Amino acid sequence: MERDENGLIADNSCPNPPFTDGDPGSVSSSNFFLDHVGEVVLTHNSDGLSWKLVDSLHTEEDKFSCLRFKFVSQSESEVKFADVYAVNFIGWGLVHESSLGSAERSVSVHSLEMYRFTVHVVHNSKTQTSLWIPSVYTFGHKNLEICKTWVNQINASLLMEAKRPKNLLVFVHPKSGKGHGCRIWEAVAPLFSQAKVKTKVIVTERAGHARDILVSITNKDLNLYDGVVAVGGDGFFNEILNSLLLLRHKAPYPPAPGNFMHPVESEWNISVQNVERTVFEPCKHNEDESPLLTGSEDVGPQSQICEQDPEFLFPNEKFRFGIIPAGSTDAIVICTTGARDPVTSALHIILGKRVHLDIAQVVRWKETHASNEEPCVRYAASFAGYGFYGDVITESEKYRWMGPKRYDYAGTKVFLQHRSYEAEVNYLEIEPENSTSGSETDPRVSDSILWCLPRKPGRASCRANCAVCNMKSNEAMVGSPSLARDLQGLRWSKSKGRFLSVGAAIISCRNEKAPDGLVADAHLSDGYLHLILIKECPHPCYLWHLIHLARKGWDPLDFNFVEHHKTPAFTFTSFGKEGVWNVDGELFRAHQLSAQVFRGLVSLFATGPEA
Numbered sequence: 114m115e116r117d118e119n120g121l122i123a124d125n126s127c128p129n130p131p132f133t134d135g136d137p138g139s140v141s142s143s144n145f146f147l148d149h150v151g152e153v154v155l156t157h158n159s160d161g162l163s164w165k166l167v168d169s170l171h172t173e174e175d176k177f178s179c180l181r182f183k184f185v186s187q188s189e190s191e192v193k194f195a196d197v198y199a200v201n202f203i204g205w206g207l208v209h210e211s212s213l214g215s216a217e218r219s220v221s222v223h224s225l226e227m228y229r230f231t232v233h234v235v236h237n238s239k240t241q242t243s244l245w246i247p248s249v250y251t252f253g254h255k256n257l258e259i260c261k262t263w264v265n266q267i268n269a270s271l272l273m274e275a276k277r278p279k280n281l282l283v284f285v286h287p288k289s290g291k292g293h294g295c296r297i298w299e300a301v302a303p304l305f306s307q308a309k310v311k312t313k314v315i316v317t318e319r320a321g322h323a324r325d326i327l328v329s330i331t332n333k334d335l336n337l338y339d340g341v342v343a344v345g346g347d348g349f350f351n352e353i354l355n356s357l358l359l360l361r362h363k364a365p366y367p368p369a370p371g372n373f374m375h376p377v378e379s380e381w382n383i384s385v386q387n388v389e390r391t392v393f394e395p396c397k398h399n400e401d402e403s404p405l406l407t408g409s410e411d412v413g414p415q416s417q418i419c420e421q422d423p424e425f426l427f428p429n430e431k432f433r434f435g436i437i438p439a440g441s442t443d444a445i446v447i448c449t450t451g452a453r454d455p456v457t458s459a460l461h462i463i464l465g466k467r468v469h470l471d472i473a474q475v476v477r478w479k480e481t482h483a484s485n486e487e488p489c490v491r492y493a494a495s496f497a498g499y500g501f502y503g504d505v506i507t508e509s510e511k512y513r514w515m516g517p518k519r520y521d522y523a524g525t526k527v528f529l530q531h532r533s534y535e536a537e538v539n540y541l542e543i544e545p546e547n548s549t550s551g552s553e554t555d556p557r558v559s560d561s562i563l564w565c566l567p568r569k570p571g572r573a574s575c576r577a578n579c580a581v582c583n584m585k586s587n588e589a590m591v592g593s594p595s596l597a598r599d600l601q602g603l604r605w606s607k608s609k610g611r612f613l614s615v616g617a618a619i620i621s622c623r624n625e626k627a628p629d630g631l632v633a634d635a636h637l638s639d640g641y642l643h644l645i646l647i648k649e650c651p652h653p654c655y656l657w658h659l660i661h662l663a664r665k666g667w668d669p670l671d672f673n674f675v676e677h678h679k680t681p682a683f684t685f686t687s688f689g690k691e692g693v694w695n696v697d698g699e700l701f702r703a704h705q706l707s708a709q710v711f712r713g714l715v716s717l718f719a720t721g722p723e724a
């Protein structure tokens with residue numbers, strides 16, 4: 114076999130010189146050694162790289178080798194730039210050329226020294242498509258210039274790929290979940306370095322640390338980042354989300370309980386100026402760690418920052434949120450990536466994926482029956498729940514040292530108590546066919562078997578490029594309150610009685626304990642939440658509901674004691690002295706509250722789960 118001075122086979126069938134015109138989109142080819150494969154003709158196309166093994170073998174045995182190589186190369190002969198997350202020149206070193214020995218047909222490996230560059234690519238796992246696996250191709254050439262030119266050209270092509278982040282603010286919660294937050298970040302950090310994504314990393318020292326940093330950061334500084342990444346659980350993400358939205362999302366509140374029967378327009382006439390007067394103040398309660406907004410206080414220092422700075426408001430097309438799962442439940446990551454895998458999440462972030470996420474604005478009007486305070490806002494990305502859910506979070510806080518197991522323990526304890534709570538829930542009815550028509554407004558039938566929402570066959574669950582989430586016509590625009598579009602022709606319905614729980618699922622809330630989630634067909638950004646009311650029922654029935662929740666393919670909502678309403682807004686009043694809510698896994702005391710959905714208010718570095 115004849116080789117030229119670069120160690121490559123003289124190959125007249127590959128006339129193309131390496132890049133000549135400097136255009137990363139043009140087609141160019143060069144011969145390279147592909148590590149562990151052999152000599153290939155590498156081609157740079159407009160949308161990716163492809164390569165073919167050079168057919169250099171001539172003997173009968175070599176034909177076998179050649180066929181074998183072709184088979185290998187055919188299955189791995191191209192990568193799209195959309196899947197390439199890094200290309201790096203790695204200098205002089207060994208490249209291994211595999212070939213089959215002629216007699217025994219055993220694999221032998223020859224090594225050659227040359228200049229090399231690596232192309233880092235994402236593949237879908239064959240067994241679980243939502244799982245992303247990084248792989249690397251090492252190409253070698255004796256000529257330094259050729260190697261560097263290719264690296265530059267590929268990098269130029271990657272720069273043209275849509276909206277990849279360059280600078281990220283990363284918060285790591287070291288004690289999240291089983292306490293592996295730092296280790297999880299250390300495992301994925303090299304992916305960010307390879308991809309040349311700069312990260313400013315802050316390891317939190319206490320609850321509220323991320324919040325304190327984010328509420329004092331100026332808009333100018335925040336604008337330096339393409340997004341913020343939480344390495345932690347749903348509760349930690351919620352802290353970060355609230356820290357940004359409470360100051361940087363301006364919108365009127367949803368109707369307060371009791372006010373909803375008035376025309377909704379009157380609520381919406383609250384001027385944005387009023388909302389701008391809101392200030393940040395730490396919550397008075399130990400459990401409520403997040404800062405809260407009140408409606409009538411003096412303008413605080415953070416608000417002044419907003420005035421002096423260039424504006425930074427949500428919705429924000431450029432700025433995205435990322436989550437690298439390290440928590441106890443990680444429902445948001447599972448619902449938005451289809452996997453609970455730090456590497457997959459890191460790759461979603463690096464490749465600049467984007468999915469819009471509905472956010473619920475939850476407003477507490479009264480903390481206890483007797484209290485008389487200003488409204489207080491909290492944002493939720495996945496779930497807000499009262500009754501059973503509030504009790505579990507209250508109980509589990511006592512056993513934080515147990516790690517994720519605290520939820521099993523607290524859940525069992527609360528389940529055995531089988532408490533129910535008297536309350537009134539009002540919700541905007543948007544889709545009569547989606548709930549048991551008329552039953553909610555008619556007290557004579559509200560306790561009947563008509564409560565249940567029969568499982569609707571053919572309902573699509575949310576997937577990457579979901580048609581429902583992408584639908585624009587007649588729907589609220591991204592970032593706008595879903596309630597706003599429902600001013601005309603819609604009515605408020607009421608459900609009153611004793612409830613084991615009142616839950617509002619903004620997304621499906623899929624997790625390892627509930628493989629289909631609470632609401633299997635909830636969408637990431639359709640502008641609705643799913644109100645799930647579990648009426649008082651015999652203990653075994655509730656157990657049966659929980660068992661359904663834990664089984665794949667079983668419907669936990671298909672019971673006559675369960676009401677399910679898809680709605681953009683609801684109000685809640687407890688008839689007890691106080692009430693405890695669980696908002697994204699964090700405790701929130703509220704006796705009276707209301708909530709509304711903002712369609713796709715924030716963007717996440719994710720695609721939605723793959724089919």
Ligand SMILES: Nc1ncnc2c1ncn2[C@@H]1O[C@H](COP(=O)(O)OP(=O)(O)OP(=O)(O)O)[C@@H](O)[C@H]1O
Nearest residue numbers: 289290317318319320345346347348349440441698
């Ligand atoms: N260094 C820290 N020490 C203690 N608590 C912290 C620290 N950093 C953040 N926190 C708080 O811990 C809470 C829970 O965080 P996280 O969600 O990551 O944990 P988790 O174990 O998954 O719990 P959850 O089930 O709520 O998701 C958050 O409210 C966050 O504010």
